[in-house]
Amino acid sequence: MNPIALAIHGGCGVLPKSDLTEEEWAQARTDLAVALRAGWSIIEGGGSALDAVEAAVVVMEDSPHFNAGHGATLNEQGFHELDASIMDGASLAAGAVALARHIRNPIRAARAVMESGEVVFIGAEAADAFARDHGLDMVEQAYFTTRRRVDALAAMKARVVAGTVGAATEAEKHGTVGAVALDRHGHLAAATSTGGFTNKAVGRIGDSPVIGAGTYARDGACAVSGTGQGEFFIRHAVAHEMASRVAYLGETVETAAAKIIHGDLAKYGIGAGLIAVGADGSVTLPFNTPGMFRGWVTPDGQTHVATHK
Numbered sequence: 439m440n441p442i443a444l445a446i447h448g449g450c451g452v453l454p455k456s457d458l459t460e461e462e463w464a465q466a467r468t469d470l471a472v473a474l475r476a477g478w479s480i481i482e483g484g485g486s487a488l489d490a491v492e493a494a495v496v497v498m499e500d501s502p503h504f505n506a507g508h509g510a511t512l513n514e515q516g517f518h519e520l521d522a523s524i525m526d527g528a529s530l531a532a533g534a535v536a537l538a539r540h541i542r543n544p545i546r547a548a549r550a551v552m553e554s555g556e557v558v559f560i561g562a563e564a565a566d567a568f569a570r571d572h573g574l575d576m577v578e579q580a581y582f583t584t585r586r587r588v589d590a591l592a593a594m595k596a597r598v599v600a601g602t603v604g605a606a607t608e609a610e611k612h613g614t615v616g617a618v619a620l621d622r623h624g625h626l627a628a629a630t631s632t633g634g635f636t637n638k639a640v641g642r643i644g645d646s647p648v649i650g651a652g653t654y655a656r657d658g659a660c661a662v663s664g665t666g667q668g669e670f671f672i673r674h675a676v677a678h679e680m681a682s683r684v685a686y687l688g689e690t691v692e693t694a695a696a697k698i699i700h701g702d703l704a705k706y707g708i709g710a711g712l713i714a715v716g717a718d719g720s721v722t723l724p725f726n727t728p729g730m731f732r733g734w735v736t737p738d739g740q741t742h743v744a745t746h747k
């Protein structure tokens with residue numbers, strides 16, 4: 439039987455262990471495990487990698503512990519603008535939304551854009567209108583807002599005044615959720631969803647909805663979802679770079695990812711991580727921050743979740 443594989447991340451902006459109670463850490467790990475099971479049950483049953491990555495991301499968007507959907511970061515004006523994308527490695531079909539303000543699950547909207555078959559990328563009010571027209575769940579902004587993100591915005595604003603933004607921890611700044619999968623038919627898929635950066639400019643779009651930067655999947659090469667300062671992922675076309683290294687240099691996903699995260703991106707001093715699955719089912723989850731929420735399933739069906747190094 440062909441191998442199947444699944445990996446997820448909840449962003450490389452993980453809080454120091456001491457900042458959450460044991461109960462909160464346990465809840466975050468539980469939500470990662472639920473996301474893994476949601477995706478794994480689909481591919482284990484012969485379903486598609488595309489459905490699996492969407493299902494896993496929906497669980498993390500609904501969790502308050504990650505920066506996507508409910509629990510997303512606030513921008514400089516104190517509201518949410520959400521970005522998401524999804525890609526099918528079999529057909530190279532892809533869909534993305536950026537700057538969405540009322541779509542409960544932006545990844546579902548990205549999928550709907552992909553299925554529409556007409557365009558790949560829809561932004562701002564048009565993304566919300568598209569989702570509404572396609573019958574997706576729409577919510578008020580307050581649905582996305584959590585106490586932690588309100589506090590993080592206030593702390594970041596104080597840092598701007600004090601001139602200490604550079605000393606902000608990765609956790610104060612950002613996060614993202616993503617999933618990559620290989621199904622029994624040998625097809626790869628990737629999905630990513632984010633609230634972006636705390637205190638980001640209104641209208642700022644990161645790498646997460648940009649196909650080739652934060653998300654990419656191509657059968658025979660790999661599926662990739664990134665997390666970290668999006669501007670650098672866009673400049674380096676990180677997710678596509680992964681696929682190129684694997685396809686043209688014959689590197690394993692592990693080698694390619696290490697070269698990008700610990701090589702190409704190292705000189706910028708930014709937080710960065712990614713998850714990738716290769717056409718053979720091999721999985722890699724590198725990051726350069728103190729932690730990255732992450733999970734993977736080993737071929738025997740065992741789920742694994744981790745937060746710090």
Ligand code: ASP
Binds near residue numbers: 614644652664668
């Ligand atoms: N990549 C996201 C962005 O730049 C943030 C993150 O992954 O932490 O919007």
